[in-house]
Amino acid sequence: MFDKMLNQLGPWLKGEGPQNDIVISSRIRLARNISGFPFISKATELDRQRIEEAVYRAVTNVHEKDDLFEIDLEPLTQLQCQMLVERQLISREIAETQGPRAVYIASDESYSIMVNEEDHIRMHAMTSGLDLYKVWERINALDDHLENYIPYAFSNDLGYLTACPTNVGTGMRVSVMMHLPALSIAQEIDKVFRGLQKLNLAVRGIYGEGSQALGEFYQISNQVTLGRSEMELIEQVQGIVERIVQYERKAREALLEANEDALLDKASRALGILQKARTMSSEEAMHLLSTLRLAVNMKLLDTPTIPLINELLLFTQPAHLQQLSGSELSPPNRDFSRAQYLRKRLLEISDS
Amino acid sequence: MFDKMLNQLGPWLKGEGPQNDIVISSRIRLARNISGFPFISKATELDRQRIEEAVYRAVTNVHEKDDLFEIDLEPLTQLQCQMLVERQLISREIAETQGPRAVYIASDESYSIMVNEEDHIRMHAMTSGLDLYKVWERINALDDHLENYIPYAFSNDLGYLTACPTNVGTGMRVSVMMHLPALSIAQEIDKVFRGLQKLNLAVRGIYGEGSQALGEFYQISNQVTLGRSEMELIEQVQGIVERIVQYERKAREALLEANEDALLDKASRALGILQKARTMSSEEAMHLLSTLRLAVNMKLLDTPTIPLINELLLFTQPAHLQQLSGSELSPPNRDFSRAQYLRKRLLEISDS
Numbered sequence: 001m002f003d004k005m006l007n008q009l010g011p012w013l014k015g016e017g018p019q020n021d022i023v024i025s026s027r028i029r030l031a032r033n034i035s036g037f038p039f040i041s042k043a044t045e046l047d048r049q050r051i052e053e054a055v056y057r058a059v060t061n062v063h064e065k066d067d068l069f070e071i072d073l074e075p076l077t078q079l080q081c082q083m084l085v086e087r088q089l090i091s092r093e094i095a096e097t098q099g100p101r102a103v104y105i106a107s108d109e110s111y112s113i114m115v116n117e118e119d120h121i122r123m124h125a126m127t128s129g130l131d132l133y134k135v136w137e138r139i140n141a142l143d144d145h146l147e148n149y150i151p152y153a154f155s156n157d158l159g160y161l162t163a164c165p166t167n168v169g170t171g172m173r174v175s176v177m178m179h180l181p182a183l184s185i186a187q188e189i190d191k192v193f194r195g196l197q198k199l200n201l202a203v204r205g206i207y208g209e210g211s212q213a214l215g216e217f218y219q220i221s222n223q224v225t226l227g228r229s230e231m232e233l234i235e236q237v238q239g240i241v242e243r244i245v246q247y248e249r250k251a252r253e254a255l256l257e258a259n260e261d262a263l264l265d266k267a268s269r270a271l272g273i274l275q276k277a278r279t280m281s282s283e284e285a286m287h288l289l290s291t292l293r294l295a296v297n298m299k300l301l302d303t304p305t306i307p308l309i310n311e312l313l314l315f316t317q318p319a320h321l322q323q324l325s326g327s328e329l330s331p332p333n334r335d336f337s338r339a340q341y342l343r344k345r346l347l348e349i350s351d352s
Numbered sequence: 353m354f355d356k357m358l359n360q361l362g363p364w365l366k367g368e369g370p371q372n373d374i375v376i377s378s379r380i381r382l383a384r385n386i387s388g389f390p391f392i393s394k395a396t397e398l399d400r401q402r403i404e405e406a407v408y409r410a411v412t413n414v415h416e417k418d419d420l421f422e423i424d425l426e427p428l429t430q431l432q433c434q435m436l437v438e439r440q441l442i443s444r445e446i447a448e449t450q451g452p453r454a455v456y457i458a459s460d461e462s463y464s465i466m467v468n469e470e471d472h473i474r475m476h477a478m479t480s481g482l483d484l485y486k487v488w489e490r491i492n493a494l495d496d497h498l499e500n501y502i503p504y505a506f507s508n509d510l511g512y513l514t515a516c517p518t519n520v521g522t523g524m525r526v527s528v529m530m531h532l533p534a535l536s537i538a539q540e541i542d543k544v545f546r547g548l549q550k551l552n553l554a555v556r557g558i559y560g561e562g563s564q565a566l567g568e569f570y571q572i573s574n575q576v577t578l579g580r581s582e583m584e585l586i587e588q589v590q591g592i593v594e595r596i597v598q599y600e601r602k603a604r605e606a607l608l609e610a611n612e613d614a615l616l617d618k619a620s621r622a623l624g625i626l627q628k629a630r631t632m633s634s635e636e637a638m639h640l641l642s643t644l645r646l647a648v649n650m651k652l653l654d655t656p657t658i659p660l661i662n663e664l665l666l667f668t669q670p671a672h673l674q675q676l677s678g679s680e681l682s683p684p685n686r687d688f689s690r691a692q693y694l695r696k697r698l699l700e701i702s703d704s
Contacts, residue, residue: 265630265691276624278617339617 017129267295369481619647
């Protein structure tokens with residue numbers, strides 16, 4: 001599985017789908033718990049094993065249909081777990097805890113099911129671009145399927161019961177990863193984010209809760225899960241993301257009009273540095289790749305292609321880098337290895 | 353002449369000669385005046401014409417031997433004058449004044465004779481690397497030759513008489529252009545310069561008096577011309593430059609030991625930026641080329657070669673750039689044109 005992953009990009013990085021110049025990916029997560037078991041914080045090791053078995057039985061049919069891989073997370077190295085985090089297939093939380101826990105991953109990485117995360121079951125589906133309805137169809141079908149085999153903890157008053165009260169109700173988090181470099185350059189991004197907070201939407205960096213926003217990539221998601229239907233939540237996020245897409249597009253047009261030369265210069269220099277540097281932090285790589293992504297989407301540069309930029313964004317993350325090099329690397333060696341990888345992949349690119 | 357210059361490098365940029373990794377070039381200038389004429393500040397236009405004629409007659413024999421070109425500076429455009437300044441064939445002062453004035457330039461640019469600068473005659477000879485004795489031989493022979501035809505203003509007490517008292521005596525300025533990036537990085541350069549001041553040596557930027565030191569290129573020259581023989585002055589400068597060469601070499605060794613990776617990274621990035629940028633100031637170009645020059649001389653990079661770096665240093669100067677492009681350019685267009693020239697010349701360089 002891990003070797004195979006080095007040869008493919010998850011669906012959220014394909015650079016396809018509606019508004020893909022601004023929206024990287026759309027994701028929906030559902031949190032579910034199994035009736036009759038305590039929540040994870042109170043669960044014994046035996047409970048957790050039995051939860052794993054219950055999900056295993058339920059998933060078997062899906063597995064046959066969808067080429068679903070089961071990965072037992074307990075024996076994995078930290079590096080392997082981190083690699084799944086970087087691909088957004090598991091959460092940082094499940095990667096960093098101990099005890100019996102597992103993940104089922106669709107071979108095309110379009111969805112995954114975590115077992116024994118904060119809740120018994122957390123399933124994600126994702127796609128490239130802004131297409132929450134497609135993702136919802138996928139995750140809803142999966143949820144319905146599992147519900148045929150698993151008695152979910154559910155209250156007629158509250159909806160789905162979850163370990164953390166913030167997830168009670170739909171158990172749903174709708175999140176959209178956006179690339180907003182022009183709003184950042186125009187210094188309008190804080191204004192946009194203050195508006196989102198008033199609407200109870202959260203803004204996070206590319207790697208979820210607590211992660212810093214790097215390279216102007218932002219995840220926007222709902223915080224409220226209770227008192228609204230799934231469709232209402234999706235429509236709210238969809239509507240707001242469409243508005244932000246419009247703002248970003250206007251900011252890009254204004255930027256192009258006022259500063260086309262400066263923008264092309266900045267992006268060309270970014271490419272030159274990526275092609276030549278001998279050592280590079282993950283943060284700098286993301287920042288430079290973000291600059292390139294903007295320039296390519298604005299047709300200022302032809303190369304590298306968006307899928308290649310996405311690939312570089314993913315494969316220069318620490319765990320992918322180490323998996324590629326076949327060994328654990330100290331942070332300085334990671335920076336050398338990252339620069340080497342970027343040089344190799346960008347060698348053929350010329351914008352003369 | 354100007355078109356020919358676009359296809360050649362002056363001898364001071366060949367990257368040859370002793371200590372050429374640190375010493376760019378050695379130059380000696382002699383100031384002379386013709387007996388019976390007032391100094392330039394008091395000279396009439398007629399005086400200046402007659403001075404030109406006197407030098408013309410004296411120079412004729414040299415001309416036959418050495419393929420010496422006469423250039424009348426009066427009808428030249430500012431751009432053409434500036435180009436001669438950038439090649440160190442005339443001074444900024446003679447470029448910027450008015451009235452009858454001329455320069456004789458050896459076709460290999462190894463020496464030049466200015467007529468009607470601050471003094472009636474100012475002759476320079478120059479070579480690549482640290483080789484003041486060779487330059488002295490050249491300029492001394494030229495001086496002897498002219499003296500056969502021209503009655504120099506000379507006092508038995510003071511020596512050669514010059515317009516400015518600081519040049520009286522030998523009328524000689526010995527100057528050596530050095531590249532001292534390691535001493536700059538090690539922050540020892542100010543200490544070195546304070547030492548030079550105590551010894552009555554001047555430190556200037558690459559384009560003479562008042563010009564800022566850019567890219568860690570420095571001209572070191574004597575300030576005293578009186579009370580010492582030519583040989584004493586040359587030996588003093590030669591000795592001190594050799595000491596500074598040793599300091600710089602030690603600083604480079606220390607740098608290599610402590611920071612080889614960082615140095616290679618910095619130089620590789622400089623190359624990437626030079627190969628890709630879309631707009632670049634003269635200052636930035638000199639700074640990046642200085643970084644490359646250090647790395648190539650320290651064998652961290654194979655390319656670009658030192659002669660190519662020297663060529664780029666010269667041809668990215670404003671007047672050369674405009675001569676190359678065949679038209680006058682506004683400062684922003686110069687920056688575009690500079691970046692375009694650098695991209696073109698560095699396109700083939702790869703350090704994979």
